[in-house]
Amino acid sequence: MAEHGAHITTASVADDQPSIFEVVAQDSLMTAVRPALQHVVKVLAESNPAHYGFFWRWFDEIFTLLDFLLQQHYLSRTSASFSEHFYGLKRIVAGSSPQLQRPASAGLPKEHLWKSAMFLVLLPYLKVKLEKLASTLREEDEYSIHPPSSHWKRFYRVFLAAYPFVTMTWEGWFLTQQLRYILGKAEHHSPLLKLAGVRLGRLTAQDIQAMEHRLVEASAMQEPVRSIGKKIKSALKKAVGGVALSLSTGLSVGVFFLQFLDWWYSSENQETIKSLTALPTPPPPVHLDYNSDSPLLPKMKTVCPLCRKARVNDTVLATSGYVFCYRCVFNYVRSHQACPITGYPTEVQHLIKLYSPEN
């Protein structure tokens, strides 16, 4: 929803401060990447648990590491995170005058870069972990799975009771800051930017030209001869830079596909997609009643066809639909591997217990 507003406001205003739509759109872009990748990993893990199960179990940690590399690369090259650069924004050190502002291609100062990276990568990771812990405890509480010790139990209860209010306070803090930004009373749309000591601004024409010039310059650069230690260090730096660069390039190209996944598996579309791909539910079979004249079947429906007495522990065969006593049909299927009525091949796992309303 904010993307449309971001597009309208992009070319309309010559102000340095971005509109609320642009900042929220870039926030939501990075938010969409995680569930999309999570679903990809889940599909891979389900298809081949031996190979890809590791990625599913440690998805949060691996995603955080790759995210850190990506954001560190962008913060040091373009003074913005990946999604901020996507929307033509940059981070400006708070308190710096317009004359002393560094060009975006020079990157952020060291201190602000690490602070920004921490708030961009580490904080979402902790938040996701906390959310998973809360949902796990809530499930345990609902299913009456009690922890071993009463001391821990009390702590869990307190945590579960307090968590919604902590979440509300946190989100309320962000909402308040965002409202202040909308009304022009604050420089930051998010408290995290304030804590990192930066604010968002739009890229200027000089920034764009400087970045293009730097790209041209980097491709033509040649490496001078150095000592072995420095060579190893520069090789390591190049490798890390290469990983980050390939990540950023892959993400830029793949963001289209990721958005498709996010859209396909979002909760809003689940009903639409499900109704499209699901088959209609067939009526229950009625033709089994035609078989009532078979000599193998008793006339009364409450009688077991095998022992000819009132049924005990009603059990149905999935391969035929006929109901027997559990003991009778279990012994028969185990010895004959077939349905007593139809003779169709059957195994013990096809026994299904029926629960009647009276029991």
Place this chain on the structure above:
Amino acid sequence: MAAREESTQSANRVLRISQLDALELNKALEQLVWSQFTQCFHGFKPGLLARFEPEVKAFLWLFLWRFTIYSKNATVGQSVLNIQYKNDSSPNPVYQPPSKNQKLLYAVCTIGGRWLEERCYDLFRNRHLASFGKAKQCMNFVVGLLKLGELMNFLIFLQKGKFATLTERLLGIHSVFCKPQSMREVGFEYMNRELLWHGFAEFLVFLLPLINIQKLKAKLSSWCIPLTSTAGSDSTLGSSGKECALCGEWPTMPHTIGCEHVFCYYCVKSSFLFDMYFTCPKCGTEVHSVQPLKSGIEMSEVNAL
């Protein structure tokens, strides 16, 4: 002097598209604020806000109105686009902000009107049944009249370029630029990609109901027949009729459609209901009727395969 007034008059002229963009931005902002507000109550019981949603929304919009129209003479969308409201009743070409009465009436018409629209049926439901019917009819008439007025106002707006909404026309306020316009250089590469994606998503929503997905699946599976048929003839499960031709599992309530293959009842019945021209994915036989495997003679035939 006349030339200066003339240039001032022309400089304050606001594009129609900018006014419509401002309305669009206002709607987007309301959605944004509401979704962020509901995010605050994410940890609580679902449906907590549903009972008082119109009141909470009205309060939020009133809060925004207080800090935008009342104190800055412009909505959020307008301030982003460098637009503000001007009092149209004064003949003076110099900028005149809307009066306090106009601002209050703006709040009553927009926020109060929307709240009333969401709550009108709840309010009138408490009355007697007969009067409720009459009141509902009267309400529908008024709503229709308002929509007709909005349509006519929009047509006049396209002709003259003033008063984008009926509320603005009734209150006598129209949009002007705050300061002269200037161009900004920006890279549209990523923006265009984003818009392209949204257009593509809408096209997908339009296209998906037109595609017969099950038939596509059946065709794809029939293309894989040469591989599975050679494998199927070797496997014990396939030869003894213990494999559903559609889902590949041990058949639940096995049925046939007139060929030698076995299906689950659910698989074959639902496929037949979905597609009247459903054919066997293994051998392409058309469905005559869905019959159960029920006699020993058929079982011996199946076992002989």
